[in-house]
Each structure stands twice: as C-alpha cells, then as structure tokens.
Amino acid sequence: MQKQNFLTSFIMASQLVAASIATIIAPPVIIANSLGLPPQDATFLVSMSLLLAGVGTFLQCRRVGGIGVGLIVIEGINVTFISMIIAFGQKMIYQGLPVAETLGTVFGSLLAASLVVVVCSFFIKYIKRFFPPFVLGIILALLGLCLLKVFMIASAGGENVVSQLDTSPKGATIAMHQNLAVALTVIIVMLVCQFSRIKWLVSGATLWAFVVGIVMAYFMGILPDYMPADRVIVLPEIMKYQPFGFNVGLFTSAAILMLFYMLLNMGVLSDLCRIYDINPQSKEATERISGGLRAMGINSALSSLFCVLPTTPYAQINGMIFLSGVKSVKAGYLTALMFILIGFFPAVTALFICIPQSVLGGISLLLFGTIAISGFEMMFSDGISTRKMMIMAVSFALGLGVELYPTAISALPDIFASGINTGGLCACLLHWILPKDHRKRRSELSPNIVN
Secondary structure, three states, X not given: OHHHHXXXXXXXXXXXXXXXXXXXXXXXXXXXXXXXXXXXXXXXXXXXXHHHHHHHHHHHHHOEOOEOOOOOOOEEEOHHHHHHHHHHHHHHHHOOOOHHHHHHHHHHHHHHHHHHHHHHHHHHHHHHHHOOHHHHHHHHHHHHHHOHHHXXXXXXXXXXXXXXXXXXXXXXXXHHHHHHHHHHHHHHHHHHHHOOXXXXXXXXXXXXXHHHHHHHHHHHOOOOOOOOOOOOOOOOOOOOOOOOOOOHXXXXXXXXXXXXXXXXXXXXXXXXXXXXXXXXXXXXXHHHHHHHHHHHHHHHHHHHHOOOOOEEEOOHHHHHHHHHOOOOOHHHHHHHHHHHHHHHOHHHHHHHHOOOHHHHHHHHHHHHHHHHHHHHHHHOOOOOOXXXXXXXXXXXXXXXXXXXXXXXXXXXXHHHOOHHHHHHHHHXXXXXXXXXXXXXXXXXXXXXXXX
C-alpha cells in the first residue's frame, strides 16, 4: 500500500511540474530579452526561478511555525509582474542607469513590497471580515474566465502562430488547425481518464494527457526543437545584481499589486480548503490561509534576494487536485524536489521548454474552467439577492470588458490593465458602499412573483 501511495504521489507530482513549469520558465526569459541581458544571465534567472518555486512549494506544503498552508500548493512565479518590471527597468536604463544597478533597484524595491504582504498576513482574521466568500468568489471566477483567452491562443499554437495569419494565412491556418487538434485531443484524454473506473488513470489524467499530446505533436511535426544548455549546472547566487536600491514608484505599484494578489489568493486558498473538506469560514481555514499568504510573502522576499520575480500560489492546481482526488502533501514535497533538481540542471530545463503550447493550452483551458466554476460555487454558497446580482453584473461586465477591449482603459494606471484586477476591485468597492439588501433572496420568493 505504501509503495502504491508513493507511485500515486509521484504521478501527481509529475503532473504538477508539467502543468506549472512553463509559467515559471517564461517570465525570466521575457525579462532577460527585454532588458538586453546576455544568454548566461537568462539561464541563471530561469534556474533561480525554478529553485525558488521549489522552496516556496515546500514552505506551503510543510507548514512550519505558522508559515504555509499544509496542503498541496504550488508556489510559482507571478507572471503579472512582467510588464511592470520591464517598464520600470527600461525607463531606468534609458535614464542612464547601468543594467546591473537597474536590476538591483528593481529587486530591492520588490523585496520591500514583499514584506508588506508578510505583515498583512498576520491580520487575515480581520481582513476576511471585509471580503466575504461572495466577493472572493467573484475574483476567483474572474481569474478563471479572464485567462481563458490566453489559453485559447496557446491552444492554437501561441502568439507566434496567430500573428502570422496576416502575412502567411495559409501556413498559419494549417498550423492553427494542427495545434487545435492537439489541444482538443488533450482535453478528450483528460475527460476519458477522469471518468474511467481505473484509479491510476483518474489520478494521472493530466500526465497521460501530456504524454498523448506530446506524442501527437511529434508525429504532426509541431514539436519545438530542443535547445542544448550552455552549462551543466547552475549554482545559486544571492544578490547577483548590485547595489540593491529602492524606487518609490516601483515599490508603490508592486505593493498594491501584491496586496491585490493577497486578496485573490484568499479566494484560491479558501477554495483549496473546501476541496480538502475544511470549512472556509472555520478557524482552521483562517489559520491555513494566513500561513499560505505568509509563505507567499516570505518566498517573494527570498526570490528578490536571488533576483527572481515575486511568487504566488498557482490557482490551476486546485483543479488538478479536485479532478485527480490526490490530496497527500507527499505529492507537494516531490514537486518541490523536482523543481529544485531541474533548476540545478539547465539541460533538463530545456526538455520542458519543448512542451508544445497547444498541450499546455488544452490542459489549462479545462483547469481554469474548473476554477471559474469554483468561483461561482462560492458566490452562490449562501443564496443570491438583488444586491449581489448587481455587484456581479457590474464586476463581470467591467472585468470581462477590459479583457475583450483593453485599449479602452489604456489611459488608466497599469493596475486596471487586467480584467481580474478591474472586476475584483469593482466587486470590493461595491460591496463596501452599496446598502445592504434586506429583501428576500430570489430563491425564497413565492412562485407567483418569480413567474
């Protein structure tokens, strides 16, 4: 039985790594290219990102001294910081600041912003009073819905394929059809495994979908080429870019974004507690959520010291836990270990970069669809009223509107550039300022009134 449990945990860990690693690898590569860093620096940043993802995942799963959730949580790079860091970094370089000093200032400012989250994590019991499950449910649903466009593009082969529709429509259309076929096959495999009566198929549904998708992509000739690493091993190096400085503008923007993600992750971790049959409103859940946010802040601070972007719990993991039914934290420990080992050896990292975007996109579509449904469950957990309907209507209209036509709010601060941020902030503000609705819930109205 113990051997079988280890095998189940190992399969689950492999799925968690495969589902998360692309999101961890992409941000440092994008930042390195945007700021003109040499290839060896890009390799270093990728390796450090994986190492810190392993450390953060271990902190979340282990839960020592009030730090961590004590459940399966994958702590990885927060991709929403990419545009902010590039914008501030390029501005400082344009003003004549050396690249090393620019990066030192960026990560020094992020270090200070991370400590704000650590401090706030001690007051979650009081903060939760201002953000009931209904509001957190809206934010969680927006997280799932707003990212579906991103993963649909990935399912079609990514931005590189989609952008070629104007210049080379025939070739791009064929490539899109091939990638969409792979993504659809991946989803079908996940569904077949999920509804199978064979336990190892159910627990490894995502992994088998990955394998089938990669094999299919190989035979269709759309598997990315393997790029050999330029070194055998990468060793950690603290404060590589010096001197560490401080930028008030970057600190303020980063602190606001981190506080919003703290709020978002209150919903993510509440949903995780529900999956583990822990009442999200209980004292135990509050302590676990507080520990999870504390781990996020501490690991983000550590990440800054190693010149890595802030980290955050990955919401898609909730969907994998729910679908697979595997809840043992051993899977989390194994995932952390895999991240660390992969981070030390760039040649292994390069293998994961070869995973086609259509495979990742197909799996993510299903997982983030599950997240959206979890958000709706939280919203309707205690009934629905006219007041809640109005808050939902405005929040989803603005949030999804920003995603559909982002140019409309181009003159507003960067924090509104995301539909998740816009709709989430709207839900919070409306909840605080609208008068309480003392009318009966719609579900309690008499049949004559409803009809």
